[in-house]
Amino acid sequence: MSRRIEVEVAGARNTFSLLEEWAPRVTAILWDALPLEDQVLRHGKLSGDACFLVVEHPSFTQLPERNELAVTSIYKGYMVANLHPERGSMELLISYGLGEYRWPDGRRYVTPVAEIEGDGSALYAALLRTWNEGQTKITLRRSA
Amino acid sequence: MAKKIELSLDGVTATAVLHEQEAPKTAQKVWDALPIDETLRHVRWSGSAGYILAPALRDPSFPLENRVSYYIPLTLNLKPEHGEVAISYGPAQARDGTGNGWATHFATLEGDATAFLEAVARAQHEGKKQLVIKRKES
Amino acid sequence: MARRIQVEVDGVSAIAELCDDLSPKTAEAFWQTLPIETTLAPAKWSGSACYFRPGGEHLKTVTANEAPVASIYPGYIVTRPSGSEALIAYGASEYRWAVGTDYTTRVAHLVDRGSELLKVLARTHDEGDKRIKITRAQ
Numbered sequence: 001m002s003r004r005i006e007v008e009v010a011g012a013r014n015t016f017s018l019l020e021e022w023a024p025r026v027t028a029i030l031w032d033a034l035p036l037e038d039q040v041l042r043h044g045k046l047s048g049d050a051c052f053l054v055v056e057h058p059s060f061t062q063l064p065e066r067n068e069l070a071v072t073s074i075y076k077g078y079m080v081a082n083l084h085p086e087r088g089s090m091e092l093l094i095s096y097g098l099g100e101y102r103w104p105d106g107r108r109y110v111t112p113v114a115e116i117e118g119d120g121s122a123l124y125a126a127l128l129r130t131w132n133e134g135q136t137k138i139t140l141r142r143s144a
Numbered sequence: 145m146a147k148k149i150e151l152s153l154d155g156v157t158a159t160a161v162l163h164e165q166e167a168p169k170t171a172q173k174v175w176d177a178l179p180i181d182e183t184l185r186h187v188r189w190s191g192s193a194g195y196i197l198a199p200a201l202r203d204p205s206f207p208l209e210n211r212v213s214y215y216i217p218l219t220l221n222l223k224p225e226h227g228e229v230a231i232s233y234g235p236a237q238a239r240d241g242t243g244n245g246w247a248t249h250f251a252t253l254e255g256d257a258t259a260f261l262e263a264v265a266r267a268q269h270e271g272k273k274q275l276v277i278k279r280k281e282s
Numbered sequence: 283m284a285r286r287i288q289v290e291v292d293g294v295s296a297i298a299e300l301c302d303d304l305s306p307k308t309a310e311a312f313w314q315t316l317p318i319e320t321t322l323a324p325a326k327w328s329g330s331a332c333y334f335r336p337g338g339e340h341l342k343t344v345t346a347n348e349a350p351v352a353s354i355y356p357g358y359i360v361t362r363p364s365g366s367e368a369l370i371a372y373g374a375s376e377y378r379w380a381v382g383t384d385y386t387t388r389v390a391h392l393v394d395r396g397s398e399l400l401k402v403l404a405r406t407h408d409e410g411d412k413r414i415k416i417t418r419a420q
Binding site for chain 3: 185186187188189190191192235237239241267268269270271272
Binding site for chain 1: 349351373383388
């Protein structure tokens with residue numbers, strides 16, 4: 001059974017299961033770095049219905065250079081990661097609708113790392129609010 | 145006289161000429177590695193082609209020569225970083241999960257290779273087959 | 283609760299949930315097309331995926347993608363507009379043609395990410411075509 005993490009945004013809380021079958025190394029490194037508390041969460045500019053946070057951790061220098069499962073589409077309710085081992089950082093995105101990871105020069109590839117469990121309505125609403133209201137805070141922690 | 149190789153697949157044989165002028169290092173590397181006896185499977189990203197993985201041809205630092213991205217039908221193309229030889233029977237391109245890539249076009253089938261290419265194509269629906277490549281003695 | 287279907291290949295079954303929320307028209311048309319029993323073949327442009335032709339008339343009426351995606355996550359079933367083909371991914375997969383990447387509609391996804399069915403689908407790379415049977419789950 002996959003390990004679970006808890007994601008909290010502006011009081012909305014959901015459990016996500018880590019996609020260990022798809023990205024064993026990245027999910028293991030992410031798990032070891034938790035908790036990541038009160039991180040800045042912003043709405044994306046180019047990737048559609050998705051918010052992002054950039055997290056740094058010493059262990060992120062061990063992230064693989066290549067995506068373990070490369071995708072451009074960010075499915076609703078999924079968390080994906082853009083890996084920067086050279087900087088010891090990871091950009092995480094969560095989609096609340098239709099999302100695709102893009103830069104000004106086009107689509108780029110990321111690794112799916114977690115999938116929401118249960119009803120994500122409140123979390124999706126909190127993510128959507130950043131579009132009009134600006135950045136908020138997000139906490140990722142291991143689920144009890 | 146150009147060196148030639150013989151390929152056998154599913155009971156069918158074809159001859160290919162090595163492009164020693166256009167891809168001298170690769171042609172020599174392939175010649176030195178023969179005979180090769182490996183499993184041929186249909187590609188999953190690159191279109192109308194079959195491929196083998198030949199450990200003797202795998203060298204991530206080996207340079208590309210006679211670079212191609214599209215695989216023209218009848219051609220043999222090497223991706224040295226994987227030791228992958230792709231044989232195209234239709235529209236095909238050196239692709240992987242994250243996009244388009246490059247390979248060395250090092251040989252081309254000659255004569256009527258229709259039956260051989262049909263055998264390559266059949267790998268998609270029939271499954272893997274055994275490909276043997278050896279030097280064709282003149 | 284999402285409607286469920288049963289997908290069977292080579293004697294191995296798995297339950298999938300329809301993407302009724304994401305793709306209501308396509309999911310309904312797919313539901314109406316069931317049961318489906320047809321050839322499942324390995325993809326040659328889209329990576330670690332297999333394709334089949336759902337048939338029937340219902341999917342022909344859905345001529346536009348709903349919530350379009352290019353990436354096909356493992357365990358997801360997708361169809362192209364008008365339903366001429368459907369794919370199910372067992373690993374890294376992106377909907378592609380000879381001319382490049384295209385978009386598709388998610389129809390259903392396996393409930394169990396670690397399903398044994400994915401291993402059966404992966405075997406098509408070595409074994410070629412199989413038969414797929416999709417029915418409404420009780």
